[in-house]
Amino acid sequence: xxxxxxxxxxxxxxxxxxxxxxxxxxxxxxxxxxxxxxxxxxxxxxxxxxxxxxxxxxxxxxxxxxxxxxxxxxxxxxxxxxxxxxxxxxxxxxxxxxxxxxxxxxxxxxxxxxxxxxxxxxxxxxxxxxxxxxxxxxxxxxxxxxxxxxxxxxxxxxxxxxxxxxxxxxxxxxxxxxxxxxxxxxxxxxxxxxxxxxxxxxxxxxxxxxxxxxxxxxxxxxxxxxxxxxxxxxxxxxxxxxxxxxxxxxxxxxxxxxxxxxxxxxxxxxxxxxxxxxxxxxxxxxxxxxxxxxxxxxxxxxxxxxxxxxxxxxxxxxxxxxxxxxxxxxxxxxxxxxxxxxxxxxxxxxxxxxxxxxxxxxxxxxxxxxxxxxxxxxxxxxxxxxxxxxxxxxxxxxx
Numbered sequence: 467x468x469x470x471x472x473x474x475x476x477x478x479x480x481x482x483x484x485x486x487x488x489x490x491x492x493x494x495x496x497x498x499x500x501x502x503x504x505x506x507x508x509x510x511x512x513x514x515x516x517x518x519x520x521x522x523x524x525x526x527x528x529x530x531x532x533x534x535x536x537x538x539x540x541x542x543x544x545x546x547x548x549x550x551x552x553x554x555x556x557x558x559x560x561x562x563x564x565x566x567x568x569x570x571x572x573x574x575x576x577x578x579x580x581x582x583x584x585x586x587x588x589x590x591x592x593x594x595x596x597x598x599x600x601x602x603x604x605x606x607x608x609x610x611x612x613x614x615x616x617x618x619x620x621x622x623x624x625x626x627x628x629x630x631x632x633x634x635x636x637x638x639x640x641x642x643x644x645x646x647x648x649x650x651x652x653x654x655x656x657x658x659x660x661x662x663x664x665x666x667x668x669x670x671x672x673x674x675x676x677x678x679x680x681x682x683x684x685x686x687x688x689x690x691x692x693x694x695x696x697x698x699x700x701x702x703x704x705x706x707x708x709x710x711x712x713x714x715x716x717x718x719x720x721x722x723x724x725x726x727x728x729x730x731x732x733x734x735x736x737x738x739x740x741x742x743x744x745x746x747x748x749x750x751x752x753x754x755x756x757x758x759x760x761x762x763x764x765x766x767x768x769x770x771x772x773x774x775x776x777x778x779x780x781x782x783x784x785x786x787x788x789x790x791x792x793x794x795x796x797x798x799x800x801x802x803x804x805x806x807x808x809x810x811x812x813x814x815x816x817x818x819x820x821x822x823x824x825x826x827x828x829x830x831x832x833x834x835x836x837x838x839x840x841x842x843x844x845x846x847x848x849x850x851x852x853x854x855x856x857x858x859x860x861x862x863x864x865x
Contacts, residue, residue: 502568595849713732
């Protein structure tokens, strides 16, 4: 209903006027502001990813970046929300029509000392990708010291050896938001991570799993493994500090994935799938989920990319194309973990020829990565790095 209200150009003008009135009541008239509406502060990925994009794209161009959003008590993570208030001018409102502006593409335009950037998250992410592809420097966030100290205290009380470097694990599974069954293609069984977690524990790491308490447990007994969400001393606010202090992460494309990105932390992305926004991060490795035809054949990466461009890759959209999703196997996850450790500890980069092929195929179906920094035989930037070990297990993936 609210989106329909904003789709009417004349009604939209009225609501933009109300937005400006809200800004005028809170802000100084002698500063230059970039104004953005964040509609989904209750979703962790949006809460941190959209401000990260804005910070990277616009920080040097304005006196202040203003984020208009819903009430802070509804934020997905209060530690993240408080951090944003220290980095941006955050204007909270319970006016749902104004916050719904964050879902629409109303344009980018100036009104007085305000430059309004009224873009949907999808449009913001695409523009962000394009600028990174053309060499825009990253601007990462940093978990505040008091948040990281709280996370350290939690680890000290919950694992045997808090001096170990630790890995944060997050796997989106059927226990999270079961009402969102259209996203069931993103669900991943935790059992596939058992051997990878065991390998980390056997090689001097602690492992901290975060997520939803409704998620199935990885029944693994080790004094340096903890399922933090089940611990009586855990609170979601600690996740910001836990990720901030981690050696690296293992995650699927869900909320904490964006937290790793925004903090510039190394991570292994499992069960990845083609998206329309890429982070161009220097320490990200990926292994991809499998799109499987009715006859059992798996799609190549090129085929996956073109399939995704037909719309948002929901479970229903994939089923309409005669496809189902098959999660990474335990063997694939373990191979990815081993390669990630080599990448972090020994700085062993993935194969150059493999990465170039991966980038060029991506550029075929996604024009957002066709920037000046991605050109030539040795690009200055990779949109993502594909695990070499994954290709050994799936040799037809890049065909």
